[in-house]
Structure formats: C-alpha cells, structure tokens
Amino acid sequence: MDDPLTKGPVPRWQKRALDKNTSASNSSLVNSSINNSKIKTKTPSKADSRKTPSKTPSKTPKSSPGKNLKTPNGGDRFIPSRSATDMDLGYFKLNQRDSDEENGEYKSPSKIQMEKAMTENLIGKDPSGMRILEFQKKAPAAPEGFQNSLKVVYSQSKTPSAKSNSRYIPQAPDRILDAPDIVDDYYLNLVDWNKNNMMAVALRNSVYLWNAGSGSISQLTELEGSDYVCSLSWMDEGDILAIGTSLGNIQIWDAASMKKQRTMDGHAARIGSLSWNSYILSSGCRSGLLVHHDVRQREHNISSVEAHSQEICGLKWSPDGKYLASGGNDNALNIWPSDGDLSTPIHTFRAHQAAVKALAWCPWHAGHLASGGGTADRHIRIWNCNTGAATYSVDTRSQVCGIVWSTTFKELISGHGYAQNQLIIWKYPTMTKVAELSGHSARVLHLALSPDGTTVLSAGADETLRLWKCFVPAAKTKKDAPESKPSDNLFTMKGIR
Amino acid sequence: MSSTVQKSKNAITLKGSAKLVTDYLNYGINSILFQRGIYPSESFKSEEHFGLSILVSTDEKINEFLSAVLGQIKEWLVQGKLEKLSLIITNVTNKEVMERWDFKLKYEATKETSEENGEPIGTKELKVIQNEIRDVLRQICSTVSFLPLLDCPCAFDLLIYTKPDIEVPDQWGETGPCFIANSEELQLRSFSTSLHRMDTVVSYKVE
Numbered sequence: 224m225d226d227p228l229t230k231g232p233v234p235r236w237q238k239r240a241l242d243k244n245t246s247a248s249n250s251s252l253v254n255s256s257i258n259n260s261k262i263k264t265k266t267p268s269k270a271d272s273r274k275t276p277s278k279t280p281s282k283t284p285k286s287s288p289g290k291n292l293k294t295p296n297g298g299d300r301f302i303p304s305r306s307a308t309d310m311d312l313g314y315f316k317l318n319q320r321d322s323d324e325e326n327g328e329y330k331s332p333s334k335i336q337m338e339k340a341m342t343e344n345l346i347g348k349d350p351s352g353m354r355i356l357e358f359q360k361k362a363p364a365a366p367e368g369f370q371n372s373l374k375v376v377y378s379q380s381k382t383p384s385a386k387s388n389s390r391y392i393p394q395a396p397d398r399i400l401d402a403p404d405i406v407d408d409y410y411l412n413l414v415d416w417n418k419n420n421m422m423a424v425a426l427r428n429s430v431y432l433w434n435a436g437s438g439s440i441s442q443l444t445e446l447e448g449s450d451y452v453c454s455l456s457w458m459d460e461g462d463i464l465a466i467g468t469s470l471g472n473i474q475i476w477d478a479a480s481m482k483k484q485r486t487m488d489g490h491a492a493r494i495g496s497l498s499w500n501s502y503i504l505s506s507g508c509r510s511g512l513l514v515h516h517d518v519r520q521r522e523h524n525i526s527s528v529e530a531h532s533q534e535i536c537g538l539k540w541s542p543d544g545k546y547l548a549s550g551g552n553d554n555a556l557n558i559w560p561s562d563g564d565l566s567t568p569i570h571t572f573r574a575h576q577a578a579v580k581a582l583a584w585c586p587w588h589a590g591h592l593a594s595g596g597g598t599a600d601r602h603i604r605i606w607n608c609n610t611g612a613a614t615y616s617v618d619t620r621s622q623v624c625g626i627v628w629s630t631t632f633k634e635l636i637s638g639h640g641y642a643q644n645q646l647i648i649w650k651y652p653t654m655t656k657v658a659e660l661s662g663h664s665a666r667v668l669h670l671a672l673s674p675d676g677t678t679v680l681s682a683g684a685d686e687t688l689r690l691w692k693c694f695v696p697a698a699k700t701k702k703d704a705p706e707s708k709p710s711d712n713l714f715t716m717k718g719i720r
Numbered sequence: 721m722s723s724t725v726q727k728s729k730n731a732i733t734l735k736g737s738a739k740l741v742t743d744y745l746n747y748g749i750n751s752i753l754f755q756r757g758i759y760p761s762e763s764f765k766s767e768e769h770f771g772l773s774i775l776v777s778t779d780e781k782i783n784e785f786l787s788a789v790l791g792q793i794k795e796w797l798v799q800g801k802l803e804k805l806s807l808i809i810t811n812v813t814n815k816e817v818m819e820r821w822d823f824k825l826k827y828e829a830t831k832e833t834s835e836e837n838g839e840p841i842g843t844k845e846l847k848v849i850q851n852e853i854r855d856v857l858r859q860i861c862s863t864v865s866f867l868p869l870l871d872c873p874c875a876f877d878l879l880i881y882t883k884p885d886i887e888v889p890d891q892w893g894e895t896g897p898c899f900i901a902n903s904e905e906l907q908l909r910s911f912s913t914s915l916h917r918m919d920t921v922v923s924y925k926v927e
Contacts, residue, residue: 353803356880356888357895358792362785364812364875365759 390632390697392648392658396689397678400433402426406451407668407684409580409597409624409640410495410509410536410552414682415464416671417457421478422680423464424688425452430466432478435673443476444483456497456504465504467494473506475518487523489514496538498547500561505547507535513549515565526565530557537582541590546608548592550579556594558608570611576600581626581637581670585651593635595623603637603649617654619647625670627679629694636693638681640666646681648693660691731832732842732849737915738797742790743769744853744911744918745823749786749807749878750776751860752821756809756867758874770854789878792889796882797916800827804881808898812873817898819867819924826917842914852911856920859908866906867924902926 454467462478471490492509513530531551557568577597585591622640665684
C-alpha cells in the first residue's frame with residue numbers, strides 16, 4: 224500500500240523543501256506512518272536556520288518583498304516559512320480526522336458542548352441522570368363546554384376599545400351585490416357568513432355561496448317545486464351549512480365538496496331559524512316548535528319543545544354554548560340553558576311589544592344578549608342572561624331586523640326598516656348613535672359580520688347585499704381613508720347570479 | 721404550618737422543609753389552575769395561606785390527584801430524590817403543549833445538625849421563608865398580565881423529574897419530557913428553606 228507513494232511524483236512542497244535543503248522532520252511517528260523515505264534520509268538541519276526569517280526583516284526593515292523570497296527557508300507570501308510548519312504531522316492529522324469521521328464518531332468539542340447546552344436548556348438538567356415520572360391517574364378534564372372566562376381579562380386586541388369615537392366610518396357601502404328574488408319576509412334568516420370567509424345567501428329556492436376572499440360565486444343547491452329556503456346557518460367550524468326549507472326539512476351541506484350530507488325532518492311547517500352549538504343544530508319552526516338535532520346520530524331529534532305560541536324567527540346560541548336565545552312572533556324572548564332541563568327556559572322576557580327577530584350575543588361579555596323588536600316595538604334591549612336583568616334599552620324609532628356586535632369596538636350595529644331603511648351603529652353601553660348608514664331603498668332584512676370583524680353585510684328587501692366597512696380598526700382606518708373616498712363613486716357592481 | 725416550627729430557635733428539619741416546599745407547590749399549582757382558567761372559577765374557594773388569600777380547587781378529583789402526587793413528592797424531597805416538577809398545560813383537542821411551569825429543586829448543604837438524631841437542620845427563620853414563598857406566589861398571580869390567553873380547552877399534568885436511583889411506585893409510570901415549540905421563558909423569584917432551594921420558571925408559547 225505504501226509503495227505508490229514513494230514511486231509517485233514528489234509533491235511540490237517536498238520538492239521545494241528539498242531544493243532549499245532546509246526541510247526538517249523530527250517526528251518519527253509521522254515518518255513511519257507516511258513512510259516517505261526521501262525525507263527520512265535527510266539529516267536534520269541546524270536549529271538556528273529557523274531563525275533566519277525573523278532576522279532578515281530586522282536587518283532591512285524596509286526591504287522589498289522580493290528580497291525576502293531569497294531567504295534560504297523559501298517561504299512564499301502565503302506561508303512565509305515552510306520549515307517552521309510540520310507538513311508530515313499536519314498530513315497525518317488530516318488523515319486521522321478523515322478516518323474518524325468515516326466511522327461516524329468524530330464530534331468537535333464545541334459541538335459536544337453545544338449539544339449539552341441545548342439539552343440542559345430544554346430539559347433543565349443533564350438528561351443522563353434523570354428519570355421523568357408521571358402519576359397515571361390523571362386529573363379530570365375541565366367540564367364540557369367550559370370556556371376560559373379570562374378572555375375578558377386577556378384579549379386586549381379582541382376586547383373592543385371604548386375610545387376612538389372620532390374614527391372614520393365610510394357612509395357608503397364598500398361593495399354592492401345583486402340579490403335578485405330574495406324573499407322579503409321578516410321572519411326568515413337568509414344570510415350567513417362563516418369563519419372561512421364564505422357567505423351563504425338564499426335567493427328564494429336556491430342557495431349561493433360567495434367567497435368574500437376571492438369573489439367567486441357558486442350555486443350550492445336549488446330546491447324543487449314551490450319549496451323555498453327559509454333559513455341558513457354555518458356550523459362554527461368548517462364548511463358545514465344547514466338549510467331550513469319551507470316544507471319543514473333541514474338539509475346539511477358540505478360546502479367544501481358541494482355535497483349534501485343528510486336531510487332531517489321533524490317539522491310540520493317552515494323552519495325560519497337555525498343555530499348551531501358544535502354538533503347540535505337547533506331549529507325553530509313556524510309552529511313555535513323548537514327542536515334540537517344531533518347531526519351525528521341517526522335518530523337526530525334529541526329534544527323538541529313548544530317554545531313559542533307563534534313562529535320562531537330569532538334563534539341564537541351564545542358563543543360559549545351555554546345559552547340559547549329564541550325570539551318568537553308571540554313577542555316573547557326565551558333563554559334556554561344548554562345543561563339541565565332543555566324543556567323549560569331559565570328566563571322569559573316579555574318586554575318587547577312585537578316579534579323578536581334580531582338577536583345577538585355580546586362577544587366580550589359572556590351571557591349578555593341584545594334583542595330587537597319589530598314594527599310595534601322598535602326597541603333594542605340588552606339583557607344579562609346570567610342574572611336575568613334587563614340592563615339597557617333604546618328606542619330606535621324603526622323596526623329592528625338585525626343586530627350584530629362589533630368585535631373590534633364596543634359597539635353594535637342594527638338594521639332597520641321603514642322609514643329610513645338604515646343601519647345604525649350604537650355605542651355600548653351608553654347606547655348613543657355613532658353613525659347612521661343609509662343606502663338601502665327597502666328595509667334591511669338580515670345582517671352578518673365578516674370573520675375578520677371589519678365588514679358588515681346587510682341584505683335588503685331592495686334585492687341588494689351591501690358590504691359596509693364600518694368596523695375597521697383605527698390604525699388601519701387612517702391608511703384606508705384616503706383610498707376609500709374616491710372609490711365611493713365607483714361601486715363595484717357585481718351580480719350574484 | 722405549626723408543624724414546621726422546631727424545638728430550637730431558627731431551626732428547620734428536613735421534614736419541615738419538605739412540608740414547606742410541598743405546601744408551596746400545592747398552592748402554586750392551585751393558583752396556576754385558577755389564574756390560567758384551566759377549570760371554571762366557580763370550582764375554587766378562597767383560603768388564607770402564607771398571608772395571602774389563595775384560590776384552592778374544590779373539585780374532589782383534582783384534589784385527589786394533587787394530594788397523591790404531592791404526597792409522593794414529599795417523600796422524595798426528604799430522600800433527596802426529586803430534581804424538578806413540571807406542570808404541563810396542554811390543549812385538549814390537539815395535545816399541543818401550551819405552557820410549562822418548572823419548579824426546579826436544588827438541595828442546599830447545611831453544616832448544622834440536630835442534637836437529637838444528627839439529621840441536618842436549616843437555620844433560616846420560618847418567617848423569612850414564608851415571606852419568600854409569599855413573594856413567589858404573588859408573582860404567579862401577576863403572570864396573568866403577560867401570559868397569552870389559553871383560548872382553548874386545556875388539561876394539565878404533572879411530570880416529576882427524579883434521580884435515576886429510585887423505585888417507581890405503584891400507579892406511576894415513566895414518560896418523556898414535554899417541549900413547547902417556539903417558546904418564551906420567564907424566571908420568577910426563587911425561595912430557599914436553607915435545605916431546599918426552589919426556582920420557578922414559566923415557559924409559554926409565543927403567538
């Protein structure tokens with residue numbers, strides 16, 4: 224194995240070293256491993272010869288580099304003194320490292336140190352001498368449906384700010400969509416907007432999906448005959464849409480695959496309101512019957528209650544799933560608990576003088592509900608359902624068709640009918656008007672809030688859907704304000720059909 | 721608390737020290753469970769400890785779990801086998817670790833020994849120790865102001881890091897460490913009983 228080395232051409236550095244006659248090697252170990260006979264036979268040179276490089280510059284401090292080249296140890300400008308470097312040892316060391324790495328054992332000391340430091344930081348101590356134990360009987364999980372009540376304390380960004388009264392609220396809608404044939408009926412709930420930014424709109428017997436992000440429109444389904452859609456509701460998570468029809472059936476659709484999942488019956492009349500609480504779908508019927516369906520089970524009807532004496536037009540589960548609010552044409556507003564007895568309401572509010580359709584749960588105060596009454600009542604009332612107290616009320620001087628709470632500001636917006644057909648933004652809890660948004664030529668039937676909380680959708684009986692960017696956070700409003708002003712005149716008209 | 725007061729002045733036995741440490745752990749863990757909203761606030765009642773009103777769980781199963789774990793820990797504290805206790809808060813739905821509270825233990829050498837049986841005793845005054853513990857418990861309560869909201873159903877678990885030479889008791893099992901991806905760490909105050917020194921560190925997920 225060693226033979227080729229000796230026979231092969233002498234490396235350049237060796238040649239040079241030989242020529243200058245100054246090469247020296249005193250490491251027998253290295254020699255034996257490399258077995259270079261030429262070097263071995265050389266007699267060691269005088270020790271003082273190594274000193275020359277330092278001597279030369281001291282004698283002629285300003286000598287040109289060219290002169291240095293002529294010094295006997297033959298350095299170049301990269302390695303000034305080759306004699307001082309032990310090439311054989313270096314070569315051996317290099318080879319040795321290579322072989323170690325091949326075995327996969329080699330780790331530089333710094334790397335080992337680093338690994339140790341990493342594990343110490345992660346585990347807290349050197350892992351070698353530790354055991355991690357756990358008690359196998361675990362602590363119980365939090366009760367079902369429990370929501371961290373500290374939301375109020377924490378979410379500064381989510382808890383609407385009380386200030387910024389002077390923010391800019393565009394008076395014109397950001398966008399207008401056509402909604403031909405939308406049923407002008409106060410008792411139905413025909414629009415809903417889900418977390419994935421998909422908006423569902425029911426136009427008589429068909430359901431359209433509008434992707435608010437991309438603007439694409441697709442028709443989900445069309446009912447046959449004289450049947451028409453009476454209510455829509457998106458499941459909280461995912462693309463599951465429940466559709467209530469005039470014949471008393473509920474259809475569950477998967478919007479992602481555009482496929483119908485199942486049909487559930489159980490009602491004798493039209494279903495004007497739907498609301499989800501995770502996998503429980505509650506439906507309110509014209510007969511006043513309130514039915515809870517477990518959509519996962521074959522026998523889906525888990526409870527039915529004669530909730531109202533007339534048509535149920537408003538139905539909303541609270542965000543924490545604790546209460547269900549139902550409003551009916553019998554002017555009553557009932558609050559049902561999710562746990563315990565589903566057949567008796569914990570509160571029945573009879574303050575409204577007309578049908579209660581507009582219902583909205585406060586996103587930052589658990590258990591606080593806003594409700595709005597019909598033409599004969601015209602009041603928005605705020606209830607604390609934990610105690611059953613009526614906290615605030617305000618006369619709006621117009622039929623209240625819809626209420627939505629802002630998630631960015633401490634405000635709520637309501638949609639109204641005759642005479643102005645406007646939307647009103649209210650400051651909470653003072654219940655003072657912040658702004659009025661007019662544009663609809665007929666009453667506002669339904670309201671929905673975009674998932675980012677900035678935009679409110681209003682569906683009017685004038686067969687238009689208007690998108691109002693009225694809850695844009697303050698920092699953004701400043702940037703948007705100059706941009707949105709010129710675009711006020713350039714509404715992007717877009718047909719949904 | 722009275723059990724920790726020793727016959728001679730300013731003396732604290734190993735057992736007394738272990739009792740103090742487990743008391744601290746018990747109230748610290750209860751505080752965390754309440755402050756972080758792991759369980760409904762209705763299931764806690766206020767109790768006076770270390771000169772602070774501390775909210776302690778009234779849930780039987782939680783208390784059973786805690787007393788079983790802390791009882792075992794006390795034993796290991798006396799034997800000097802405990803290294804660290806970790807309170808892990810995980811998201812129930814996807815098992816992601818949201819937060820980790822590390823209670824790191826150091827054993828402090830002491831020269832003093834009891835005259836009766838030669839056991840090591842500490843010399844720190846009980847008042848001082850209790851004040852130190854109170855300060856840490858206060859700090860745990862104040863962490864609410866900067867820790868991110870646990871906006872999901874959460875569960876908690878306790879991991880006990882011990883010396884390798886222990887016998888694993890019944891109903892106990894070995895497990896792996898829990899890490900938080902992309903975490904921030906904050907060291908709270910520490911206290912010492914002159915026999916045990918406890919450091920409290922909270923690591924939480926950065927949004």
